[in-house]
Amino acid sequence: MKQAKLLAHGFVIAALLCVCGVACRSERRVDSTNNLSEQHKPSDSPKPLPITWNEVAASYDRLSDYVCLYEKEERAISKGELQTMRLSFRKPFDVRLDWLDDNGKVDQTAVYRQGQNNGKVLARQSGLLGALAGKLQLDPNESLALADSRHPITEAGFGKLIERVRRDAANPGITSRFSGEEVLDGRPAYKFEFTASGDQSVGGLAAAQQSFLWIDKELKLPAKLELYDRAKVLLERHRFKDVKVNQKLSDKTFTL
Numbered sequence: 610m611k612q613a614k615l616l617a618h619g620f621v622i623a624a625l626l627c628v629c630g631v632a633c634r635s636e637r638r639v640d641s642t643n644n645l646s647e648q649h650k651p652s653d654s655p656k657p658l659p660i661t662w663n664e665v666a667a668s669y670d671r672l673s674d675y676v677c678l679y680e681k682e683e684r685a686i687s688k689g690e691l692q693t694m695r696l697s698f699r700k701p702f703d704v705r706l707d708w709l710d711d712n713g714k715v716d717q718t719a720v721y722r723q724g725q726n727n728g729k730v731l732a733r734q735s736g737l738l739g740a741l742a743g744k745l746q747l748d749p750n751e752s753l754a755l756a757d758s759r760h761p762i763t764e765a766g767f768g769k770l771i772e773r774v775r776r777d778a779a780n781p782g783i784t785s786r787f788s789g790e791e792v793l794d795g796r797p798a799y800k801f802e803f804t805a806s807g808d809q810s811v812g813g814l815a816a817a818q819q820s821f822l823w824i825d826k827e828l829k830l831p832a833k834l835e836l837y838d839r840a841k842v843l844l845e846r847h848r849f850k851d852v853k854v855n856q857k858l859s860d861k862t863f864t865l
Contacts, residue, residue: 662771665824675855677851679694679696679849682847698766704762730747731746774803776813784803788800800822801821814844817844832849
């Protein structure tokens, strides 16, 4: 992974979110082909909602932990170069991110545990450089920790993403609609669209005017999120794959 070759590039997350994956990352970049007008042409007739956001939140509430592959692209970071990570999450808020290189091997790792390690992110590079530098302790919001993302690790995982979606859905300055069903990697998903008006924004990202969110039909959890600016250009894409829930993750997973 190019952005993970130097330790100073930092340890981050995303969102999502996970932010939640593929086997290993490619060198795909976000460019002008990510123009929303060429990809998303919603119909004029709104469809009835097949699932409520309370139901999505309830699905998340039933989880104790999960692991997944998490793909992230941010236009503001390395022109949107794809990052692939293995995300491990345990409630209330323990996070482990393992960045994967082109061969699917761990290139660097970051761990955050709410209420532990003096609120610091523990980070370590793999290989000789990691052996020389040792384990770092970083503030989640300092520049080194945010070198590869605008989102600190404290915003990671499904829970934070669902919170933002529910806020958007309740905001009178944002319209939302169900756009239909799609299949993502063989799994059916519900697709939703959010559009901000005036000075509003979506997804907790100031520059984002429109977002598309896919909810896995079986898990009832986020599967994919795309955020676009007012020029219909892709700002961010977050993708969660191979989600496995309630794995009984131990403290060992979150020890570095």
